[in-house]
Amino acid sequence: MEKYTYKQEINITPELMARINELTSHYPEDKRKSALLPVLHEVQDAHDNWLSQDLQIKIAEILNIQPIEVFEVVTFYTMFNQKPIGKYMFEFCRTSCCMIRGAEDMMDYTCQKLGIKEGETTVDGMFTVVGVECLGACGYAPMMQLGDFYKEHLTKEKIDEIITDCRAGKITLHDK
Template identity: 80%
Template structure:
């Protein structure tokens, strides 16, 4: 994913700082980097689900490591976003089990319903549809990830309901939300 020039307001709230401190407390002083992945998750959750370079620099400063050590992690894992994304990102598994159970058809349906191509964000910033590799829930194919949750045995009707629920504010994206 390419790096974005979009501006991001950095806000490390006392609640978020307390969560970071708690994660860091699990490791010795010379191994603080071990907390990097969960810290990035929480920081990203609290910043509209993406991590600008400035925010990655802030994380490096908080942990006490070099910025490059954060960049290399953020750019490696697809769960970290380097540019603004849709509030509700539908991550459809398109690997074997899900593929044979109709992922492509469901993705096409979802994109068409939302009026976007794969990867695009809807003009209102609400939705984005992407294809990802196996999410380890093959027995529940076809499935997708939405925030911290899996939506399984998908059908077009279920997708209609999920979209409606997103618009109605009924979808909880994070199991352990730390918001601004």
């Protein structure tokens, strides 16, 4: 079976390069790899919230490290996306507390409501639903992360409201 490769325009603007240079300036020249995580966040934010393999190779070139060093990090952390995602990504915590409190049911309900399976994006490009490891909010289970924010004590009614608010553009994703 052939692996599908998503195409992405690489756009390292002067502003983005200045931000990368600022981030790497905090480390000795021979330790530029230490800036990898913040650089990946910045570049992903500037590229529709995902990092193609070609873009990861470009990051390796900028940091003067091997591409495999970037691939290892991107494939390890769920916060980095390797394919296009929806404008709103619902990241459901799938560890013990949340699962016991019904996170799987909430994720299944959300997928059913949106007409997709876990890991898929709606045809309109609005929503992606994924399960992730512990988000560190066990006392608020079941919960999910939406952008920079947590949505806690989820119920079907809360899911319906969140979807409606997203479609209406009422949801803020970032605390910037």
